Amino acid sequence: MATNIDQTDAYRQSMLDKAETLIEALPYLQRYAGRTFVVKYGGHAMGDPELAEDFAQDIVLLKACGINPVVVHGGGPQIGRMLKALGIESQFVNGLRVTDKQTAEVAEMVLAGAINKELVSWISRAGGKAIGISGKDGGMVLARKVQSKAPKAIEEEGEPLVVDLGFVGEPDRIDTTVIDTVCAAGMIPVIAPIGVGPDGETYNINADTMAGAIAAALGASRLFLLTDVPGVLDKDKNLLTDLSPADIAMLAEDGTIQGGMIPKLETCVHAVEAGCEAAVVLDGRVPHAMLLEIFTSRGAGTLIRA
Ligand SMILES: Nc1ncnc2c1ncn2[C@@H]1O[C@H](COP(=O)(O)OP(=O)(O)O)[C@@H](O)[C@H]1O
Numbered sequence: 360m361a362t363n364i365d366q367t368d369a370y371r372q373s374m375l376d377k378a379e380t381l382i383e384a385l386p387y388l389q390r391y392a393g394r395t396f397v398v399k400y401g402g403h404a405m406g407d408p409e410l411a412e413d414f415a416q417d418i419v420l421l422k423a424c425g426i427n428p429v430v431v432h433g434g435g436p437q438i439g440r441m442l443k444a445l446g447i448e449s450q451f452v453n454g455l456r457v458t459d460k461q462t463a464e465v466a467e468m469v470l471a472g473a474i475n476k477e478l479v480s481w482i483s484r485a486g487g488k489a490i491g492i493s494g495k496d497g498g499m500v501l502a503r504k505v506q507s508k509a510p511k512a513i514e515e516e517g518e519p520l521v522v523d524l525g526f527v528g529e530p531d532r533i534d535t536t537v538i539d540t541v542c543a544a545g546m547i548p549v550i551a552p553i554g555v556g557p558d559g560e561t562y563n564i565n566a567d568t569m570a571g572a573i574a575a576a577l578g579a580s581r582l583f584l585l586t587d588v589p590g591v592l593d594k595d596k597n598l599l600t601d602l603s604p605a606d607i608a609m610l611a612e613d614g615t616i617q618g619g620m621i622p623k624l625e626t627c628v629h630a631v632e633a634g635c636e637a638a639v640v641l642d643g644r645v646p647h648a649m650l651l652e653i654f655t656s657r658g659a660g661t662l663i664r665a
């Protein structure tokens with residue numbers, strides 16, 4: 360077979376650029392081989408099939424580079440749609456869904472069923488081997504009930520300071536055996552944020568909280584929280600590129616961060632204080648944002664370090 364060896368300058372330059380990008384990745388490949396990255400994929404970022412495909416390719420590429428990716432997914436908007444279709448009302452307090460028994464059943468069905476398997480299937484199509492599980496599998500996540508502080512507005516009206524969120528849980532104890540086993544077998548765990556209580560009850564766990572607790576339990580090098588904003592924004596919508604736990608406490612106090620961003624950043628603080636090297640809030644809508652963050656010198660999103 361004959362090959363045309365005529366090359367234009369533009370072609371040669373484009374080949375050089377590609378080679379340079381690969382060389383730029385070399386120190387990062389060396390640094391991260393054998394490390395564990397926990398990646399939380401939010402429900403908002405999940406809507407677009409092209410982005411889901413890109414995300415799955417990124418995860419498979421990490422695995423091929425010798426990194427152990429552990430995926431924890433959300434699905435808040437999808438649970439909301441299912442509850443609406445079933446005529447069940449849903450309410451959030453400080454970014455957490457008030458969860459009665461029926462809501463917990465719907466959350467488990469949507470998270471551990473449809474969404475989990477869809478993500479497994481995207482990773483399989485990208486050439487990876489994914490195993491879909493929830494915190495119930497292998498006794499991974501023993502949950503305890505969360506007590507939420509009342510939102511500021513209620514506090515000011517002199518109402519009770521604690522709101523009962525029902526079956527909203529947070530990880531109390533994590534047994535990483537099933538994750539370690541799956542990773543060691545060359546596969547990628549895909550985890551739905553559902554836990555089991557001491558009496559066998561089902562707990563709905565915020566996916567960010569679940570990812571942070573798993574990152575802490577695994578002693579992960581990185582926790583990536585992929586969402587639908589460029590990172591943490593200040594009141595003028597400018598990106599805050601680096602935050603410490605003290606900065607985050609101030610942003611929560613002055614109301615700069617609200618809704619789902621509250622548990623997200625609480626999670627980051629918990630994870631970095633428990634030994635995770637750094638957490639990154641990243642825009643899941645930007646194709647391959649995670650790869651660019653990991654393998655190039657150009658940071659993206661908001662980096663949180665203790
Ligand atoms: N200061 C802030 N910077 C960025 N996003 C914020 C901020 N405060 C609140 N948010 C909200 O947090 C949302 C991300 O959290 P969440 O809805 O739980 O996303 P996900 O489903 O991806 O986990 C953003 O879409 C935004 O509306």
Ligand SMILES: CC(=O)N[C@@H](CCC(=O)OP(=O)(O)O)C(=O)O
Binds near residue numbers: 400432
């Ligand atoms: C207790 C609680 O709020 N659980 C969340 C679990 C899903 C989730 O966290 O999904 P996102 O990451 O897409 O928001 C919920 O019911 O919506």
